Amino acid sequence: MRKLSMLFAPLVFSVAAAAQSADVDRLADSVEADVIAWRHHLHQYPELSNREFKTAEYVAKFLRSLDLEVTTGVAKTGVVAVLDSGKPGPVVALRADMDGLPVPEQNDLAWRSTQRGEFKGQDVPVMHACGHDTHMAMLMGTASVLTAMKDQLKGKVKFIFQPAEEGAPPGEKGGAEVMVQEGVLKNPDVDVIFGLHISANADVGTVSYNPGGTMAAVDPFKIVIHGKQAHGAYPWKSVDPITTAAQMIMSLQTIVSRELKLIDDAAVVTIGSIHGGNRSNIIPNEVEMVGTIRTLNHAAREHVYEAMARKVKGIADSMGATAELTLPLDYNYPITFNDPALTAKMLPTVERTAGKENTILAKPVTGAEDFSFYQEQVPGLFMWLGGKPLDVPVADSPAHHTPEFYVDDSGMKLGVRVMANLTLDYMAQHGE
Incomplete structure (x- = not known):
């Protein structure tokens, strides 16, 4: 009898999942206009990292309207809400980031940003030039959908609205690392975390994923070389x-x-800055270089660390100089690592939601994401959601972090559906 029940379990799950997906689709349709309106508001009024005060108020007010348990001020401006189904089961975390960038918007939109902020002591324009406005709007939409489906949940959902993904201002700490330190994955303890990042270079209607290392670890470094100063005409001295x-x-x-x-x-090993000397005819006493390392697996990261120290010391010794290597320099991000077992388990959910033809196995990228700090603690899956209008060639699509950055509103409904279905399916598979 037990063997028979195990045989029919996948069929029962498939039928239930299809029914839940239909509910998700209906609710995502009903909330789409709100998601777009939230996105427009958030885009029009962006705030810089660790300064997302009004953004946090806007998000928290909505989450409270759903009667969720809301906590504010996490990692300075972060907002966390918990949806408790009242039934035993896993705790699923869903994450969106909130901060904008010091970029002047050059899009002709009714809801374009004209906001200003302070960055490194300077008055600067502020823009959501990486899609964090869409991330927040989609997670608000997902919270709305899942709250309406509370009776179908098994366990708890933790909605994480995170500040400072782009990096805290100089002299401050922030982002996912601080949220983890302040216990965002505890009380209730998170079992799994999902996240989406909008892409201006991928077609609306697509979802891209990669098991294992999907975005690189970041390790900034500084090298200071000490020599002996002399006249440029007498280099042998x-x-x-x-x-x-x-x-x-x-x-x-x-x-x-x-x-x-x-x-x-x-x-990648990149030297981004080099400074030494001030005249054409003086060999200086010192040179300073700073750069960044990007790696996609732990073995490569460890090897680069070892090789950097070996080469810096060996070359300095061979030239009669001394050198100091500081690695990491002031911050570092782990690898954004999609748990392979979790990725394989949830792939059918993504394919059912977006369509197999629109679910794309992507190559990893050497950009970075501090979602990686959550994945160091619990299994996580981080994917790319298409935001490029279908009639725009990839070559004409503006890059992230530029004044022309743009993603289309029509891509967000799929993001809501994906996040909701991932939550429901994971709970159905792991609920008690």
């Missing part, structure tokens, strides 16, 4: 830190090109 820096830059590139197995995972 110097220990030249500029020549040493030149050799070091070229050698560091061979970590990726000659030491890592690039057919498995990409990696």
Whole structure:
């Protein structure tokens, strides 16, 4: 009898999931106009990292209207709401980020941003130039849908609206790392977390995913080379830190090109800034370089750490100089790592929601996301949602973090449906 029930279990789940999906579709249709209106408001009034005060008030007011248990001031401006079904089951977390960027909007929209903010002591324009406005609006829509389907839930849903994904201002801490430190994944303890990021370069109606390392770890570094100053006409009297820096830059590139197995995972070592000297005829005493490392698996990350230290010391020694390597420099992000078992388990949900033809296995990217801090603690799945209008060629689609950045409203309803169905299906599979 037990074998027979196990045989029919997938069929029973499939029928139930289809029925729930129909409810999700109906409710997503009914809330779409609200999602668009929320997105327009949030886009028109963006705020910078760790300064999302009015944004947090707007989100919290809506969540309270759903009679959810709402906590504010998490990691400074974060908002967390809990939907309790009253039935035993897992705790599913859903995350959206809230901060805008110091970018001047150049789109001709009725709801374009004209807001200003302070960044590094300067008055700057502020824009949602990475789609965080859509992330919030979609999660608000998902909260609305799941609250209406409370009787079909098994367990709890934790809605996380996170500040400072783009990085806290200098001298401050923020984002997912601080939310985790302040217990966002506890009380109730989260079992799994899902997140979506809108993409201006992927067609509306598509969802892209990648099991394992999907976005890179970020490790900024600084190298200070100490030499011996001399007149530029008498270089033999110097220990030249500029020549040493030149050799070091070229050698560091061979970590990726000659030491890592690039057919498995990409990696990047970039020197972004170099400073040394102030006159044409003086060899300076010191050179400072800063850069970034991007890796997509733990072994590569560890190898780059070891190789950086080895090469910096070896080249400095060979030139008679000394060098100090600070790695990581001031912050670092882990790898955004999609749990392979969780990804495989939830893939049928995504395919059922978006359609198999619109569910795309994507290559990993060397950009980064602090969603990775949640995934260090609990299994997580982070995916890309298409936001590019179908009539716009990819070559003409504006890049993220630019004044022309734009994603279409029509892509958000799928995001609501995906997040709601992931929650319902995971609960159905793990509910007591």
